Amino acid sequence: MKKTACSVWVREIKKIFSTSKGKILVLDNINLEIKSGELFIILGPSGCGKTTLLNIIAGLEEPTEGEIFFGDKVVFSSQKHIFLEPFERDVAMVFQSYALYPHMTVYQNMAFPLKNLKFKREEIKKQVIKIAQMLRIETLLERKPTELSGGQKQRVAIGRALVRTPKVLLMDEPLSNLDAQLRAEMRVELKLLIKDLGITTIYVTHDQIEAMTLGDRIAILKEGVLQQIGDPNELFYHPKNIFVAGFIGTPSMNFLSAEIIRDKLPIKNRDITIGIRPQDIEIRPPNKGIINVSVQLVEKTGDKYIVYVDYKKQKIVIETSNFSGEREISLFWPKEKTHFFNKKGERIESAKINSFHQIRD
């Protein structure tokens, strides 16, 4: 019963909410091209519109404008007045709260979609057991959701989604309700499972670690506007703006304001922001580096040190594996690892920046 996965094309999707306080633009010209079989992440802080976007793709909410294609099929088009119900789109969704039917057993929960498709009882049974075994919950089939642990509930939710072998799998922060250790375990399992099944998956989260470890490609969303789309490496090494740069990576990137002294750029671009990742900063004895700083706090996590320093009232964080605990130090970082951003927060290619620049306070 294996269906071919399909691509998803989100074109110029806009969503405006009319509230008593006026109109709110929740999603602004979203364009995404998700490849067939890809594990695509939509990442962003709370309230950025990612769940709305997912609901729109699912057909649970209606966009104000735009088009959505699943493969060649138009699933939504504002111009042509086409709107397919969720069920007609052949999507499946896993909710953050799992949304399991509390009064049905695990088996009945997983069988529900197939019953709606009018499958025969034996076929249903076969399919449910097959998926249950894949998720290792076959022993739980007669239990009710209230009797299950968080991790088990989550598997059932995934099982219910997979049982129809949908064209597109949507996941709304499925791991947020699990504790840290379980979350890490499930991440791995989930990735293996999805890759194994080869279903096109769109996964929404606010956790950038999750995004970076799971995703083939990630789209970062902020207040309804797409910031950047790319694979984890691109986002990490070439963030397009300050927001993306600060959002990806732990501990987050340090930002310092600076000024270009000698330059080949027009005068008005003199003020820039420099970004350096804590891992890229080298600690040196005073006066041997770019700036002198005083250490405020040192945290030791296992084998790494997180050093918090103060530079003219700005805070800088360094991650290093060696630190001997001096109070006054200097910091150094290579130009290749430096990120430059203009006044608007957009990335400037370092090639355009002259080698001379000075840190301003």
Place this chain on the structure above:
Amino acid sequence: MSERRIKSIFIATGSIFLFLFIITPIFWMIVISFSKDITFLTGGVYQFSLSNYITIITSKSLHMIDYLKNSLVVASITSPIVLIISSFSAYAITRINFAGRRIIPLLVLSISIFPQISIVGYLYRWMGNLGWINSYVALVLPYLAWTSPLALWILLSYFSQIPKELDSAALIDGAKRPKILFRIILPLASPAVLSGLLLVFIACFNEFLFALMLTSDYGAQTVSVGISLFQGLHGEIPWGELMAASFFVTFPLILLTFLFQKFIIEGLTTGAIKG
């Protein structure tokens, strides 16, 4: 005396007072129903007897059984129908964002304040023209409307607590709205549904004015009407038999209430507090 002591005294006296307050009329009804002759207070002697009960059950001209039957039929038809109608409305109101979402609950609530007399006159004419006077239809239809606020409020309050994500999941799983209502929401709301059924059922028994005006004889008259019209063969009120009839009706109602008191109280208080 300490506050504690005062408190205990108040509790004791209060409880006794409450108990007597509630029980006395009931007790009296029972006493009279089992007495041969009600003059025992003014010089006669109290004689225990079942004759009143036998009379009301067997006497054809008193029609007690008919009245009971009618009440039962009307209540049994009305309850499930009004619950179903209200479920559909409660579902739409709590789950779909549409224009009437806020107005309809207010409209329905305001109905529970309307005086029956303002409604029944016109209904009488109308039913009369349709030839429906003294039929079950004439009672059931107005009762459906009259008890709907009760049903709607209970269901609204319960439905709104069921997470909407369940609906989303079911929609994605391919269920249509009615299916979602019956397979998912109603099973989860079963305590509320039960409360609603009970409260509406009891309300139908209790209703008086509509039944009084829209029925004309024992063919459709309900228990309330029957008891109000109760007369002896010579025009004097046969108290013994009347009380027997009263207790006969009251006893199952009280039993029902006691058995399902949890649901009834839930239904009554959520209905009122929410309002």
Place this chain on the structure above:
Amino acid sequence: MKIKCHRRTIIAYIFVSPLVLIIFLFILVPILGTCINSFFQDIPYLPKKFVGMRNYLILIKNPDFWDALKFTIFFTLASVSLETILGISFALLLKERFPGRGILRTMLLIPWAIPTVISARIWQIIYNYNYGLLNYILQYLKISDKINWLGTPQSAFWALVLADVWKTTPFMALILLTGLQAIPEDIYKQAKVDGARFIKRFFFITLPLLRPALIVALIFRTADSLRIFDLVYVLTGGGPAGATRTISVLGFQYYTSADFGMGATVSFITFLIVFGFSLLYIKLWGVRKL
């Protein structure tokens, strides 16, 4: 935005339509109809005739109407006040833990569960001049002579009030009990520690926090009292000689004496009064948005 009128909304309207239809047909239309009929003269043997405000003018000049109105209002005042005081007392009582509390709480439902008509009959026999329980107790305890409870306007008034209070106080107590239980115990503990005695606690903590539930209960109970019919009709029939006629009973009597137009007029006025009072309450006490 044009697609807004799509499936979801249509389904919603379909879902609410049976309820709205039933209410429209069997409640709204009749009230409208009653209103319209109040402008007609409608008595036997004469064709129905439009007479404008004439019924209303006749009514205003009719002392029966004013008597009924006065009676209804006084009855409501007496009944609702007593119910509230008793209701709060019972609720306070039942909030405490003591043996037998559960049974008492269950017993609260008894008066509510009994049809009003039956309770009216029971009180009728209790108030009976010759064989009634009340007169018997009065004589037995040598408090007073037999009183013609239902035979004199003054006593009939109180007889009705008592019967109404019996029927409705338990329900009031139940609602208020729930309201009381919603008040966190910690607040009382704090108050006790701060030295507040019972009366103080009651007026400064209990009442204010009970206010929302109390207001709702009062609105419903006042509306119920103003429109009361069942109890009065069966217990006193509006007597003696129309002394205990409430406005609903008055309307009913016009209807049954086949003066349909006047019946409609009184009925519609009743509607306006009850509705008006409720709106007044809401205005005065600002019920919070649902």
